Each structure stands twice: as C-alpha cells, then as structure tokens.
Amino acid sequence: MAAARTESLRDAYGQTLVEIGQNDPNVVVLDADLSGSTRTALFGKQFPNRFFNVGVMEPTMMTVAAGLALGGRTVYASTFAIFAAGQAYNAVRQSICYNHANVKIVATHGGLLVGGDGGTHQMLEDLGLMRGLPGMSVIAPADAPSTRAATRAVAEFDGPAYIRLTRENLPTVTDGTFVLGRAAELRSGNDLTIVAAGAVVARALEVAEELHKVGVEARVLDFASIKPFDEKALLRAARDTGAILTMEEHTVLTGLGALVAATTAESYPVPVRRLGVPDVFGESGEPWALLDRFGLSKERALEEAWELLRLRGKVQ
Amino acid sequence: MESAVGRSRPEELAERALEVRRDVIRMTYTAGSGHPGGSLSVTDLVTALLFAEMRIDPAQPNWPDRDRLVLSKGHAAPALYSAMALRGFLPRDELLTLRRIGSRLQGHVDRNKLPGIEASTGCLGQGVGMAVGMALDGRLAGRSGRVYTILGDGECQAGLTWEALMAGGHYGLDNLVVILDRNRFETDGATEDIMGIEPIVDKFRAFRYETLDIDGHDFGAILGAFAHARATKGRPTAIVARTVKGKGVSFMENQFAYHGKPPTKPEAERALAELGTHL
Ligand SMILES: Cc1ncc(C[n+]2csc(CCOP(=O)(O)OP(=O)(O)O)c2C)c(N)n1
Ligand SMILES: [Mg+2]
Numbered sequence: 001m002a003a004a005r006t007e008s009l010r011d012a013y014g015q016t017l018v019e020i021g022q023n024d025p026n027v028v029v030l031d032a033d034l035s036g037s038t039r040t041a042l043f044g045k046q047f048p049n050r051f052f053n054v055g056v057m058e059p060t061m062m063t064v065a066a067g068l069a070l071g072g073r074t075v076y077a078s079t080f081a082i083f084a085a086g087q088a089y090n091a092v093r094q095s096i097c098y099n100h101a102n103v104k105i106v107a108t109h110g111g112l113l114v115g116g117d118g119g120t121h122q123m124l125e126d127l128g129l130m131r132g133l134p135g136m137s138v139i140a141p142a143d144a145p146s147t148r149a150a151t152r153a154v155a156e157f158d159g160p161a162y163i164r165l166t167r168e169n170l171p172t173v174t175d176g177t178f179v180l181g182r183a184a185e186l187r188s189g190n191d192l193t194i195v196a197a198g199a200v201v202a203r204a205l206e207v208a209e210e211l212h213k214v215g216v217e218a219r220v221l222d223f224a225s226i227k228p229f230d231e232k233a234l235l236r237a238a239r240d241t242g243a244i245l246t247m248e249e250h251t252v253l254t255g256l257g258a259l260v261a262a263t264t265a266e267s268y269p270v271p272v273r274r275l276g277v278p279d280v281f282g283e284s285g286e287p288w289a290l291l292d293r294f295g296l297s298k299e300r301a302l303e304e305a306w307e308l309l310r311l312r313g314k315v316q
Numbered sequence: 317m318e319s320a321v322g323r324s325r326p327e328e329l330a331e332r333a334l335e336v337r338r339d340v341i342r343m344t345y346t347a348g349s350g351h352p353g354g355s356l357s358v359t360d361l362v363t364a365l366l367f368a369e370m371r372i373d374p375a376q377p378n379w380p381d382r383d384r385l386v387l388s389k390g391h392a393a394p395a396l397y398s399a400m401a402l403r404g405f406l407p408r409d410e411l412l413t414l415r416r417i418g419s420r421l422q423g424h425v426d427r428n429k430l431p432g433i434e435a436s437t438g439c440l441g442q443g444v445g446m447a448v449g450m451a452l453d454g455r456l457a458g459r460s461g462r463v464y465t466i467l468g469d470g471e472c473q474a475g476l477t478w479e480a481l482m483a484g485g486h487y488g489l490d491n492l493v494v495i496l497d498r499n500r501f502e503t504d505g506a507t508e509d510i511m512g513i514e515p516i517v518d519k520f521r522a523f524r525y526e527t528l529d530i531d532g533h534d535f536g537a538i539l540g541a542f543a544h545a546r547a548t549k550g551r552p553t554a555i556v557a558r559t560v561k562g563k564g565v566s567f568m569e570n571q572f573a574y575h576g577k578p579p580t581k582p583e584a585e586r587a588l589a590e591l592g593t594h595l
Binding site: 031033034035036037041053054055056057059060082083086087115116117118119120121283284285286289290293 | 347348349350390415416417418419421422423424426436437438439440441470471473474475502503504507510511576
C-alpha cells in the first residue's frame with residue numbers, strides 16, 4: 001500500500017456532479033455556504049440556473065431540497081457532515097425520508113480527519129443517525145474512484161441517500177466500482193476478517209499486509225454500502241474466518257461495528273472487536289495524528305487482531 | 317472590579333487591537349488553518365469588550381457577577397484567545413499552540429478546555445440562544461452581570477439565530493447585548509449575493525431590540541453604543557457594527573478567500589510588515 005496515489009474525494013464528487021448535470025437537465029444542486037469546500041461550486045459554475053447556494057441554513061436547505069424533489073427533480077444537497085446529518089437532522093428525517101423525496105445528501109468533512117476545526121466539526125455520529133432512518137441509503141466511500149461511482153449510483157434510484165466523504169485526500173484502494181448493497185472484498189483470507197468503511201479502509205489493508213508478513217491471511221471487506229447492508233458477505237466472512245475486526249472513523253456506539261456485532265450476534269455469532277472512536281468528542285489536531293489518538297492506530301488494530309486470533313485458538 | 321485596564325481610552329484600545337491583529341496572523345499562519353478574515357473584522361469589538369466594557373477578572377474566571385461573552389461566531393477564536401491572553405487569562409506564549417493536539421486553544425472556542433470561555437461554539441446559530449439563557453439566568457438570580465454575544469452576518473441566515481433573537485426580545489432582556497459583526501462576507505462570497513439579510517437594522521428593530529448602527533472599527537462609537545445599551549431598560553440592545561472583513565491587512569480586506577484560509581509564509585510576512593512587525 002506504500003506509495004499508492006492519493007486523490008481528493010471532494011474533487012471526484014464535484015467533477016462527477018458536473019458530468020451528471022451535463023447528461024441530465026433534471027438534476028439540481030444545493031449548498032449552504034460551503035460550495036468551495038464541498039466542490040459543488042464546480043456544478044454551480046457550469047449550471048448557475050440549477051444551483052442554489054442558500055447560505056448558512058442547513059435545515060432549510062434540506063426542506064427546499066425535498067420540495068424540489070417532490071416536484072420531480074433529482075436533487076444533490078451538500079454541506080459538511082456535521083451540518084447535513086447534525087444541524088439538519090429532523091429536516092432530513094421529516095421532509096426528505098418521511099416523504100421519500102429523491103434527495104441525495106453528499107456530506108463532506110466526515111469524521112476526525114477534519115483536523116484543526118476540532119470536536120465541534122468532527123462528525124462521528126452521522127452514519128448511525130442516517131442508517132436509522134427508514135428508506136435512507138447510507139454510503140461511505142473509501143477513495144476517489146468509488147466516490148465517482150457512488151455519486152452516479154445514487155442517481156439511478158428514486159429515494160433518499162446519504163454519502164459521507166472525507167476532507168483529506170485518500171489513497172486509491174478500490175477497483176473504482178460501487179454497487180449499492182454489495183460489500184467489496186479487497187483482500188482474500190480465511191484467518192480473520194477486517195470490515196471497514198470510508199477513510200480507514202486503507203488502514204485496514206495496511207493491517208492485513210502486516211499480518212500477511214507473519215503468515216496470517218486477513219480478508220478485508222469494504223462496506224462502503226452501509227445501508228443497504230450486505231448481510232450475506234458479512235455472514236459468509238463470519239463462517240469462513242470465525243472472527244471479525246471492524247474499523248470506522250465514527251463512534252463505535254452506533255456505527256458499522258455496532259451493525260456488524262448485531263448482525264452476527266443474531267445470525268452467526270463470532271467474536272467481534274470494534275475499532276473506532278470511543279464515547280468521546282474529537283478535538284483539534286493534525287488529521288492523521290487524530291486517528292492514532294482516538295483509537296484507530298495501526299498498532300491498536302494489530303493488537304485487536306491478535307486478540308481475536310488468540311480467542312479463536314489460531315495462535316497461542 | 318473597575319480596574320485600570322477597565323477604563324482604557326480609545327488610543328490604548330487601538331494599541332491592544334494592533335497586538336491582537338498581529339497574533340491572529342501569527343496564530344493562523346503557525347496553525348496552517350483557521351479563519352483570519354472574521355477574526356480581524358471582530359478584533360476591535362472584542363478588544364473594546366475585554367479591555368473597556370466588560371467587568372471580568374482573569375484571576376476569578378467563574379466570579380458569579382462577571383459579565384459574560386458568548387462568541388457565537390466561534391471560528392473567530394484566534395481574536396478572542398489573543399485578547400484574553402493580553403488581558404491575563406492565559407500566557408501569551410500559549411497562543412501558538414492553536415489547533416495543535418492537546419491544546420486548550422481549540423479551532424472553535426471550548427469552555428471545557430479554557431477558563432474564561434463562557435460557552436463552546438462553532439456550529440453557527442447557537443450562540444444567541446445560549447446568551448438568552450444566560451441573561452434569563454442572571455435576571456432570575458438578580459445578578460448585575462451583563463451578557464454580550466457576537467454573531468456573524470452569514471450567521472444571520474440561520475433560522476436558529478432569529479428564534480433566539482425573538483426570545484430575547486420577547487423576554488425584554490435588557491441585560492443582553494447582541495453585536496453583529498457586519499463585515500458583508502461569508503465563506504462563499506458576499507452575504508447579499510448569496511442570501512441577503514438586509515434590511516438588517518429594521519429586522520432587529522422588528523424583533524424588539526434597541527438597535528444601533530455604528531462603525532465597528534471606531535472605538536468611540538463602540539464604547540458609546542455599550543453605554544447606550546447600559547442605559548436602555550426593558551429591552552435588549554442590538555449593535556450593528558459595520559466592519560471590514562480582514563481589517564488591517566490590505567490584501568485580506570473584503571476578500572472572502574481569507575475567510576477560512578490562513579496566510580502562507582510570504583503572506584504572513586507581508587501582513588505583519590503592514591502591522592508594523594515581523595514573524
Ligand atoms: C451551522 C453552521 N453551518 C456552517 C458552518 C461553516 N461556516 C463557518 S464560518 C461560515 C461563514 C459564516 O459567515 P459569517 O457569519 O459572516 O462569519 P464572518 O464573516 O464573521 O467570519 C460557515 C458557513 C458553521 N460553522 N456552522
Ligand atoms: Mg461575515
């Protein structure tokens with residue numbers, strides 16, 4: 001994984017929006033005074049008539065988005081994750097999800113990798129909030145190519161979706177495809193499974209590589225599609241490998257790890273270890289150093305992996 | 317509690333404000349991120365509050381009868397941190413830890429990290445409501461302390477701001493002073509191009525505020541407005557302070573590009589030269 005090319009997910013999103021806009025005059029884009037950061041400004045420049053930067057009013061952006069969608073438009077609405085899923089939560093719930101409005105929320109700046117802005121801006125609860133909403137599709141791409149694919153994929157169905165993007169550039173780790181409801185196996189193995197989503201998928205692969213050096217083969221599953229959730233892939237992994245480590249840049253209380261633990265407990269119980277942010281807010285700091293500080297270091301992941309292997313009797 | 321610094325004259329305030337502006341440039345440059353534009357526009361207001369208007373005591377940040385400041389536009393943290401350091405709330409050499417891991421100086425002000433910060437903010441639209449709550453609390457308790465809150469003009473697009481303002485007017489909170497940093501710009505451009513907030517003075521009046529329209533870089537006008545607010549009974553005061561985003565650094569003035577972008581090294585050097593100093 002060492003010298004993998006890194007790319008901006010936000011650029012990938014903004015560029016893809018422009019392509020979508022070129023092919024479909026029905027697409028409308030909204031933002032809330034962060035269009036330079038979210039890259040919706042690229043769409044706004046090309047299609048000023050179909051772009052509405054409503055200012056600092058995220059709940060109203062979501063209600064307006066719903067209104068446009070109920071009139072038959074395909075709507076993309078963007079701001080930072082803290083504002084999209086946090087500030088605007090009930091507008092998303094009521095106006096978008098309850099109406100089953102065709103609004104695609106693309107939230108940038110998810111998680112700790114926001115860095116310096118600090119805990120107020122590091123959204124760690126959005127995947128939990130959004131996956132709790134009936135009818136909502138929830139996606140956390142791991143790299144720029146899959147961001148492009150996911151941005152296109154959500155236009156293909158009628159109904160709400162939430163895509164969480166990362167501020168930092170990320171290495172390319174997927175083959176650039178995205179299928180809603182399908183987990184992607186990025187690495188095969190039968191000793192252990194690492195389930196991850198979003199920015200930490202690259203770290204999951206690094207952990208697998210370390211394990212490989214000492215003869216342990218970890219399967220790595222990219223669960224970019226958090227909802228709908230690929231239960232089959234998860235249970236197959238539980239059966240094949242007998243132990244699951246989850247990694248997410250999100251609170252462990254309500255995120256991917258919680259989902260994996262609940263799903264396996266119900267259908268095929270195996271030991272699960274959840275790596276993510278514990279029950280605390282983030283804080284200011286250099287983005288990647290924050291991942292280490294808040295429980296997502298490679299060392300910590302390796303410790304948990306060895307603990308799982310011991311539990312399964314695969315090592316002493 | 318009226319200490320000597322508590323009665324600074326306009327010239328002394330101007331000197332302090334210059335120090336704050338220098339710090340804002342050094343801090344955002346060193347951190348490599350942050351919001352210089354809205355920190356520089358609010359500098360004179362914050363300086364006037366901390367050095368002339370507010371009854372505060374760095375030795376007792378939790379003194380019950382103190383005046384309180386809620387920086388609703390929490391991204392202007394560098395200006396407040398600097399003024400607080402000059403006023404004795406924290407060592408000045410701590411300023412350059414802004415946004416570093418483990419620092420008390422979070423990207424947005426954090427009351428659980430730094431004593432003297434009254435309320436943690438960062439998500440726009442929530443400061444006025446907390447200030448209303450503090451003013452209600454003060455009135456209930458019969459305390460003399462007054463409550464000040466500073467909001468941005470982009471922040472005036474947020475519905476929460478107006479809900480809270482409505483509450484302040486409804487409850488007739490004459491211990492509440494709302495200060496609008498009317499610098500005309502938000503992140504993506506001019507407020508009036510993105511989502512117009514005018515006529516803003518009329519809006520405050522309609523929400524039952526004693527409303528003053530002043531030059532937010534004129535210390536005489538700022539202190540006059542605070543005195544007017546103190547004399548106003550039965551309703552809160554709103555001060556629409558006309559400011560310049562990026563004030564004091566020529567190439568940042570009225571340039572929304574510097575809303576959330578720190579200066580590069582050459583830019584920081586140029587800015588500090590304009591402010592009569594160096595890196
Ligand atoms: C609810 C919310 N939405 C978006 C942001 C991101 N943001 C930070 S500052 C800013 C622009 C604010 O403009 P203004 O209030 O005019 O601030 P100033 O010009 O005083 O810096 C935005 C959109 C935020 N902090 N909170
Ligand atoms: Mg402004």
